[in-house]
Amino acid sequence: MILLVSELNAGKLRPSAREIVTAARALSAIGDEIHALLLGPGAAAAATEMAGYVSHVHFCEDAGYEPFKADVWTAAVAKTAADLGAKAVILSASRSGLSYAPRVAIRLGAGLLEDVIEVESDGATVGAKRFTYLSRVTESIRSLGLPVVISVKVNILSPADPAAGAGQVATIALPIDEAANRVEVLSQAKASTGGVSLDEASIVVTGGRGMGGSEGFTKLIEPLAGCVGAAVGATRAVVDAGWRPYSDQVGQTGKSVAPNVYIAIGVSGAVQHLSGMNRSKTIVAINKDKDAPIFKVADYGVVGDLNDVVPELIKLLKL
Amino acid sequence: MKICTVLKQVPDAEASIRTSGSGVDLAGVTFVMDGMDEYGVEEAIRLREAGHTAEIFTLALGPRRFEEAIRTSLAIGCDRAIHIETDEALDVITQARVLADAVKKEGADLVFVGGKEADWDSSALGPALAEALGWTHLDWTTKFVLTGTTIEATHDTDAGNETVKLSLPAVITTQQGLNEPRYPTLPNIMKAKRKELRKATLADYAAHAPLTKIASEAIQVKARLNKILSGEGPETAKQLITLLRDEAKVI
Amino acid sequence: MNFDLSPEQKEMQRMARQFAAERIIPNAAKWDREESYPAEFVKEAADLGLLNITIPEEYGGLGLGLVEEVLIGEELGYACMGFDTIILASDLAIVPIKIAGNDEQKKRFFPLLHTGLGAFCLSEADNGSDAGALKTRAEFAGDDVVLNGTKMWITNGGVAALYVVFARMETEHKHTGTVAIVVPADVPGISHNKLHGKMGQRCSYTAEMIFENVRVPRANILGEPGDGFKIAMKTLDRTRITVAAGSVGVARRALEESVKYAKTRHAFNQPIANFQAIQFKLADIKMGLDTSRLQTLYAAWLVDNNRSHGQASAIAKCRASDVAFAAAGEAIQIHGGYGYMNDFPVEKLLRDVKLNQIYEGTNEIQRVVIARSLLK
The missing domain is CATH 3.40.50.620 (HUPs)
Known part of the structure; x- marks a missing residue:
């Protein structure tokens, strides 16, 4: 059995x-x-x-x-x-x-x-x-x-x-x-993925170093995730910089995810990051550097300034 | 107190991985200490710097080439090392049993293990080692404070993170965020020359039959559409939404 | 024969490579653009023990050899030739003290170099390769010696803790009349003007050094008065090996950047790496790289084993810097239009490594040295 x-x-x-x-x-x-x-x-x-x-x-x-x-x-x-x-x-x-x-x-x-x-x-x-x-x-x-x-x-x-x-x-x-029973739990903190667990989310929106700071997440990533019911992810560079908590991290040292859609914004696509998301069914990348490795694993890529593209996406999705 | 840092040597993340025949071919690849293990070495050194009287030893199970990673740990500040040298690709459960035997023989109160191995993508060694020792463990640790024999630590969970209290002896699996590993300094690299690096073989420890074996390895390929849009922001955004809605049918 | 590095040498190489990758490479373009001296990073390198590694153990140093310095130099040169120059030019002050200094001088001066930089003041505005034509004067005054003159293109000039200054003594014959004097940076009368507008190696601090009635004890003279020229030449015979090491690093960078680019850049529906025109360039760089590295390590090994090394070091310096300059040029060619822009690191390699063909004895002088040793 x-x-x-x-x-x-x-x-x-x-x-x-x-x-x-x-x-x-x-x-x-x-x-x-x-x-x-x-x-x-x-x-x-x-x-x-x-x-x-x-x-x-x-x-x-x-x-x-x-x-x-x-x-x-x-x-x-x-x-x-x-x-x-x-x-x-x-x-x-x-x-x-x-x-x-x-x-x-x-x-x-x-x-x-x-x-x-x-x-x-x-x-x-x-x-x-x-x-x-x-x-x-x-x-x-x-x-x-x-x-x-x-x-x-x-x-x-x-x-x-x-x-x-x-x-x-x-x-x-x-x-x-x-x-x-040798471990006593003193306190617990929920991840900030907007209620959607990174592991189980069918859509993940991840921001990278290109977001420029934590406000890039609150102004762009979170609203976009909100439009499509997605969990928010982050790269190592982002959590290292303290813009997001470690629990948001996708990659070799963070979570490994395989959602239906993975939207990587301002993410260059280091091997360590790709290892945590390259099984996603559809991968979307938005980056201003046309040579960023993330485009190699992307199904749909937008070469452009995320500050132009993302607000437009949010506007269109809200219609 | 005795602290044990378990480490592996793995291909550098930037190294390109090839296969030949039915297995991964590591010829010509640059190897480094597993980045996850570096956090454990660093944490052990910091405990001593914080005033804990501790002997710190490195324990590694693997082929001859592991020596380089072991020497790095000695150069960073571990006091001595035991290298159980084998070319056998033992499964992680069997590895944990051998290492547990070694930890018992050396005596240790605290063991650090990297949270996830960059070659086997496995996070099993720490928990399995703790179980084989009859100890408790804490994984994905991002904050660690030791007072006497009491640990207060924060680690990542499925839902977020939690802060816990536990007592020595324990196995702690380490990850990024725990600390910022230092570089070995040149003077310490030279001092490490005189530190003990003891070689051992599997025959020195209790024998355990392997439980799983690797049958084959192949490079993972997933074909991507690679449709790249460029142009004005509003226009590309509109095209992207259309593609996701009508072609990929995912939103 | 054995080509293996020792475990410690491998560890140093690994550490230097990691430091270079994590601390230097991400910042090198900015230093270059701003022509800024990276004081904080030089301190980091010093804290890691990467600075002045050849000071003997009995004087509180690490007592490492030129082979170790070459290994580190390649890694620093790979990341930024200018940064490499800052670290390795310090050797130019250690070597004269090592080869000509007495025990008392070593005890007095080496501690200044445990964390501080050294600088070598030989070149002047009117003479570079013709080191015998110095205009800076040294005059004896009782137990002291007084220096007057201006030195040009001094690496680390103005940021060093100690200077080894070469000067002419009154009334004596040109080469035999030179003297090597150690001048700690805090002696009154020293001033400098930072030189701006360098083509490359823009993060290294280069200055015009002015010595105006700089008075130091006679006990600061290395060797005998009159030994100066010999000391300078012996010093350069060794230190130019570190120039070779940095050049090897630059050539390796040129090759790795080119391979990476050639594999990803497409033309005519295929990666440009498929074209033999590109492949031959890569093969040529690789041949130059490997042979110049071997010669550089060989020359360093000769020094460490107290063998005659003048010719070998000249070959290493000349060959490695010529190879690196050519490699940087080909790297730009492989990168095409992108290579000409500073968005890619290869144009900086060319600007930086041009200097390696010039300083510590131009490559023409190296050829003269090599030819003379053949014909004598």
Whole structure:
């Protein structure tokens, strides 16, 4: 059987929950029985929704699973996987997922297939594809046996359709081991992406050094993002200059995104930045330097002054 | 206190990556210390400068060429280094187990690991190493303060960032924003010559069977339309919107 | 034979390259445009230990050799030849003290160069290559010596902590009558005029130095009175190797910029790198680059191993600067119209490296040196 761990966001299933169902179904050689585990407040309600996609849903509403703590999640997921005899544990490669998947793998003695974009199985092993070398290379990787722990890159696989019949839903007792609860959260701050999470946004508008300062973001990037319901991203140069918080950063040292549309404004396109966005389905670049490397990966490029082009875009989109 | 900085040597980000046969061909590529690891080395040195009495050692697992990155860490200020030399491309989980054994043998209270490797694009080593040691970890750390054995740190999360408190021992994965890594100075480069760089092999540590293997590698190509518009701002803006609406059908 | 650098040498090269890429390259065009001396960045380089690396360890220096200096010089020259000149011209003050100074003088003067720049005052308005025709006078007055005269085109003149000044003594024969005197910058009577309007290397501080009744102890004379010309020539025999190193850096920059441009610039529906006319230029630059680097390292190695090096250093300086000048010219040609504009870095390479064919002995003088050593 395959165990999925579906993430919640404020008590609701994240869109990635259906993407990992797609991954699980691609591994039918391992088994058709797909279980999902839901942890934290809201798990009960989300479990009913999840039951439309998998054969069994286990949920635990314990408030200790929110906010996410790697130690605590590792213990719950590894125990559930071991108890159920899971041959594969699949979760989404969000920041949280990437943080505890390796720990679960160590605990289960499992191989780790990290941040994958494709999976298949012959029943005895699992093969996967993932990006390496700053997303410039696609690597084919294979487990040498089972079980495996798989983290699936967000926004790459298409979300699964509901299954024919509804699965069983049951609570699962996973009390938090206080000895394992070693990190105390003192405070949390939300990213300034206008309510749209960078990882899951279908449109991302990113500003680079060419914005000239933080006011370039408030006057141009944020209004443009607002027009199309996009998340705001930034390059390394921008966050280094303090114009935007680090959490807005897209690239090798920031987030890796693959939205439907990625609009890069005043972004030159350094390798480190491209590695975080070059899987976007459509890439738009606006830059005054016609030789900027960003144009090489762009589907649509505008060579021109962003101070002329962007206000015009905002005006047209508001019509 | 003992601080361990784990590091890798990776192709320079500017280096162009080629493949030959079914794998990446790194011949002729310039290698550097992984930029993410530099933050850990810098943070360890800063802890000592801030008054913590600490021995700082570098730990690296990889081929002979890693020596250069290791020497850089010694020139920046680490006291000694252990290089577990191997040409095997061990999977990250197996690497973490070997390194955990080494950390236990050397004894350490705090381990810094780069947040994401620039060659394997993996952020698993830190968490896996912590698990293999039975320690807790904190990833994507942008602010780190150590008082006695208590850490107060800020790190990035899915939703934004959070400030947390934890105790040693711990594995901290580092990233940009944590600090501004320094250059090694010429005098320190010369001093590093006399520092210990101990060579070890996998046979010196507990054996672990590999769990995954790389089957093949290929350059990622995605064909782009490369439709470039130039002209007056208002006109190109109008053309762009039309293309996005009618051709790409994305807005 | 062994062409490997030591781990420390590789580390220095790596650090210098990183410093050059992150601190010099992003600012070099601005310094050039504004003709501004980058004091803050010279201090950064000094803090990293990149300045005056050949001061012996027993006098508080790093005791490194010319090979190390060549490795660093190539990286600095790659980023900005003018910046390289600031750092390496300081050697022109170290070498005379090293080769002719006594222990007391080394103890007294080297500490001034731990973080400060040195300058070498030989050229005058009416003489450059003909170093024997000096007009600056040194007169003895009791235990002191008094300097009067004006020096021209002095690199680091006005920003240095210490000057090595060459002057003629009264009534003596031209070359044998010269004296080398160390003059700390704070001695009264020294003034300077910054020279403006240089074609290239515009960030390096070049001045006319005026010495007016500058009085220093006789104990500041290097070697014996009359040794001055010999000291100057011996110094240049070594330091011109650093000019070669900077030239190698410039040639490498010209090549890398050209390769990058040739691969991306399209003409007739293909990258211009596909054309043999371009390929041959690249191949020629590469041949010049590699051979001049080898000669430069060889000459430096001879110095570090106390071998005779006059001819080898002349070959290195002349060859590397000629190669670099040609490489910069071809880089502009490959860049076409863009190469002629200062939006691209290649026109600056040409302006900068022209000086490498002139200073520390013109390339004509180098040829004379080489020919003389063949015919003697």
